[in-house]
Amino acid sequence: MQFAERLNQVETSAIRELFKLLGKPGIISFAGGFPDSALFDVEGIRAATEAALDEEPGAALQYGATEGHQPLREELARLMAAKGVRDVAAGDLLVTTGSQQALDLLGKTMISPGDKVIVEGPTFLATIQCFRLYGAEVISAPIDEQGVDVEALEKLMAEHQPKMVYLIPTFGNPSGATLSLERRRKVLELAVKYQTLVVEDDPYGDLYFDAAPPPSLLALSSEVPGSRAWLAHCGSLSKVLSPGLRVGWLVAPTALRERAVMCKQFSDAHTSTYAQATAAQYLKAGGMPATLARVRAVYAERARAMGEALRRELGDAVSFVAPQGGLFLWVRLTGARGQLQDANVLAKRAIEQGVAFVPGAPFFAQNPDASTFRLSFATADVAKIEEGMARLGQALRAQA
Amino acid sequence: MQFAERLNQVETSAIRELFKLLGKPGIISFAGGFPDSALFDVEGIRAATEAALDEEPGAALQYGATEGHQPLREELARLMAAKGVRDVAAGDLLVTTGSQQALDLLGKTMISPGDKVIVEGPTFLATIQCFRLYGAEVISAPIDEQGVDVEALEKLMAEHQPKMVYLIPTFGNPSGATLSLERRRKVLELAVKYQTLVVEDDPYGDLYFDAAPPPSLLALSSEVPGSRAWLAHCGSLSKVLSPGLRVGWLVAPTALRERAVMCKQFSDAHTSTYAQATAAQYLKAGGMPATLARVRAVYAERARAMGEALRRELGDAVSFVAPQGGLFLWVRLTGARGQLQDANVLAKRAIEQGVAFVPGAPFFAQNPDASTFRLSFATADVAKIEEGMARLGQALRAQA
Structure with missing residues (x-):
């Protein structure tokens, strides 16, 4: 074959x-x-499913909108607002089957064979492979304990004109490194200067031990004019609530998000409404903090x-x-x-x-x-x- | 952008x-x-989730194998065996996020830009679009109330040397047509003769009103020597149990299935274990008939x-x-x-x-x-x- x-x-x-x-x-x-x-939180998740089946059995078990289960989109918008993200409404995010699918949809939507993507060296292995499957040439930018070296990143952007820059700015996998506030601003400025999509993958940002990390690129984008138009943000419930639900989300500029929705329609139609309704009820019940x-x-x-x-x-x-x-x-x-x-x-x-x-x-x-x-x-x-x-x-x- | x-x-x-x-x-x-x-069956599904959370809370909520939740794979193998499918073990099937994802993985695994795929005219709209997103040229084979015209199909296969032939042989969408037993045999013979992958999409086969339809291509393949090596079969729990669970499956020759698993790893890591464990418990409890x-x-x-x-x-x-x-x-x-x-x-x-x-x-x-x-x-x-x-x-x- x-x-x-x-x-x-x-x-x-x-x-x-x-x-x-x-x-x-x-x-x-x-x-x-x-x-x-x-x-x-097994009992909290059990109660959330009970609530979903009591209140909305049809919706929880039926086909749903490709964009996501509306009550969950609203809860996720609230969750992000509580972390300082302004101006992201429920309609601005797409629910994905784990944040791995957000990466896949970004690849499907953005990458033509031969396109270049800059990632951190080292970065999440499955991102490299996911983008390569769409034909990307993946280029590595150096990092230190403050995250990606923004001067080296700018040189690489100028030289390679990449389709995307993919970063895990907070508690990176595998590096554990966190991008400093100053560098975060610089990354957003580079996105605007080079008119290049920056992808912020943020599955770990909530898992800080003492002081909170700097605001996410998404939160910070309201301070850097024009940067929201060149920023995609991937979130996930996998590291705190449950990976088995497979609930992630993608925030992206409208034109990109709409195309990602179309690609998702032909990838898996929609994320499990059963898992989405459970996650929505869990968040609504207030157990997350x-x-x-x-x-x-x-x-x-x-x-x-x-x-x-x-x-x-x-x-x-x-x-x-x-x-x-x-x-x-x-x-x-x-x-x-x-x-x-x-x-x-x-x-x-x-x-x-x-x-x-x-x-x-x-x-x-x-x-x-x-x-x-x-x-x-x-x-x-x-x-x-x-x-x-x-x-x-x-x-x-x-x-x- | x-x-x-x-x-x-x-x-x-x-x-x-x-x-x-x-x-x-x-x-x-x-x-x-x-x-x-x-x-x-809301109460049956509720009980199934309860059982999953009682018996295997860790597994139901944790990351799982890309191939699928093993208890579900075993139940699905049993389900198919009860419908006359021989020699398909749990390890021979890949659980997918609805059968839409099985189509997406077939596209990702098989189709290079410019490859040809033959489908029925008319066929499932999302299949056409899904394959086109991977660069396929989609060619239409004529059908009548007995399903695809196998003589016309053979001519098209000889002429176009397609990468795949995609059929919904039983109660087709949108046609409602069912491929006759004689034509089913012929399709399997054509797969062997032209060394071409035939994809049987079978979400509706269980939904017969009076007499059962002819055996699936998968069941029949044991009677047509060599045909199993050129056959992929997509199954789904969506039309009878619940679309919201997003549980489908793909049976395919080993080399193809292994590559589909790799592609799935970078598409969504795995299908919701919460939904899979629920489906497994539901099937195990015997409520399906x-x-x-x-x-x-x-x-x-x-x-x-x-x-x-x-x-x-x-x-x-x-x-x-x-x-x-x-x-x-x-x-x-x-x-x-x-x-x-x-x-x-x-x-x-x-x-x-x-x-x-x-x-x-x-x-x-x-x-x-x-x-x-x-x-x-x-x-x-x-x-x-x-x-x-x-x-x-x-x-x-x-x-x-």
């Missing part, structure tokens, strides 16, 4: 091979990118425990910035005193010691940095984290 | 313009393509009432074949005795009389037949159907 040529653009084996090893008994995994299911507070406290404790254990067990073999939110700790093997500097080798040795993580190289669209790796602190409790870091230390010191 | 070139391939205005008019107060609509929400029996009885009554009223009210101005299942009645304006023969004109006059339907022309990928139109008998009760057909008769006789 001859498949579509676009499939030649993607390569998924690197991480898949690793994930196959995760089935080993007794393994402690920091490889996943998901929230802890023990923190889900308490759930968020609980999740933040647990992840903050785990992040701190992981940072401390990592420092204790691996010492100067690693460098990292303690995460202020999100799910991830991004680590670099320093190679100090001749210690191991290849994260792929460490990953293999770690599996032998009963601990798993994802090496950093696949997260780079270009110029992979093989000394990096990603640890998720979200799903293991503190005792498991400490045991896991001890095993990681053993893996580092193990003979090849 | 410059959008992707693929958007130039699609045109959705025809039906959209019509749907805008449906908001008119008091209108009786036969335009929809959806089941009657009054027939949904009773629900199906109730739905069949109601639609059979409405189909008969519509046929009789249509004959009574419009007489020799129309020709149609009484449907034996599904949701649709496909009508041709005969133009007898100088009567109106343009369904677009009739549609506009009908709206003025307070009744709506979809003209047939947009359902044709090529050579639209402007004398045809589609009536859905699923969502209006018998009294509404009779009133609606009376209004349609008035519309026919109204002065332009």
Whole structure:
């Protein structure tokens, strides 16, 4: 059978091979990118579905508008307004089947084969592959702990005239980095200056541990004239409420949003109204702030425990910035005193010691940095984290 | 903003313009393509979600495998086995976000720009648009009340060497036609002879009124050597259980299915596990046969009432074949005795009389037949159907 040529653009084996090893008994995994299911508000979600079936059984179970279930769109607009986003009404957002679908719709709507897209190096692996499936040439912009280097970004924009710039400005995956307020303004100015769509993917912004991060690009866009016209924003309920509902959303300029709606019509018709009606009732019932507070406290404790254990067990073999939110700790093997500097080798040795993580190289669209790796602190409790870091230390010191 | 070139391939205005008019107060609509929400088994679905949250709250709310929730895959394999499908195990099917997504994944996986796809004329509008978005040239094969004309189909296959042949063999949308057993065998033989993927879209097969239709192509493929390797089958729970769950599935040869899984990973990661776990529990509880029996009885009554009223009210101005299942009645304006023969004109006059339907022309990928139109008998009760057909008769006789 001859498949579509676009499939030649993607390569998924690197991480898949690793994930196959995760089935080993007794393994402690920091490889996943998901929230802890023990923190889900099962009873709140159950009550929300009950309410949906009591109040609107027809709507909750029937086909719905491609744009989304109207009560949910209204709740999501309220949720964003509470986070400082002005002038985004229910009608300005499109509900998507997880924010992964928002990325897919952006690819389908915007990218012709050969178009260029700039992403952070490193960035979310599934974004790179999603855009490549639409024929994009994906270009990597350097980042540091303050997020993307805006001077380097401007040079790349001027040189490549990309169709889109894709950023995870807050608690990035995998970097954990957060774009500074100053750089956020600069990014919005660049969008206007180069008339280029900037995509803000923001699944982690709510998951801060102490101080709130700077306002989202979407919130900030009201202060940078013209920038809203070049900004798309992807939101998600997956990291706090439940990934299994598959409820995300896309805010985008009207012409783009309308085309994304058309593409969605032929992608999956609409997002599950059952899940949407449940999410709407949950938000309406007002349970989100308490759930968020609980999740933040647990992840903050785990992040701190992981940072401390990592420092204790691996010492100067690693460098990292303690995460202020999100799910991830991004680590670099320093190679100090001749210690191991290849994260792929460490990953293999770690599996032998009963601990798993994802090496950093696949997260780079270009110029992979093989000394990096990603640890998720979200799903293991503190005792498991400490045991896991001890095993990681053993893996580092193990003979090849 | 410059959008992707693929958007130039699609045109959705025809039906959209019509749907805008449906908001008119008091209108009786036969335009929809959806089941009657009054027939949904709300309590059975509620109990299924309760069971999912009691037994597997983590799995029902967490990220899941892209291939689908394993308990649901097993129930769907059982469901198909009960309909005579042999040798399809849980692992042979991919759960999709409604069967619309199965079509999208087939497009993404199979179609390179310029590839040809043969469909029935008329066929499901969203299939045409979905495949065109991937750059397909969509070619129309003629049908009659026995489904696709297999001789014409073979000529088109020989001439165009298509990447796929897409059929709705049972109670087609919009045609209502069902492919005969003899033609089914021939289609499978053509798939093997021309080494061409045949896609069987089967959302309506369970909705028969009296005698069961011939076995699905998937069931029949065990009798035609080599044909399984060239057959994809799309199933759906939308027409009987609930469209709002968005649960469909794709059965396809391994190499194709694996690539569709990869494409789905970057399309929406996976279908809502909440909806999947609910569907799995519903099927496991054994409620499907009773629900199906109730739905069949109601639609059979409405189909008969519509046929009789249509004959009574419009007489020799129309020709149609009484449907034996599904949701649709496909009508041709005969133009007898100088009567109106343009369904677009009739549609506009009908709206003025307070009744709506979809003209047939947009359902044709090529050579639209402007004398045809589609009536859905699923969502209006018998009294509404009779009133609606009376209004349609008035519309026919109204002065332009």
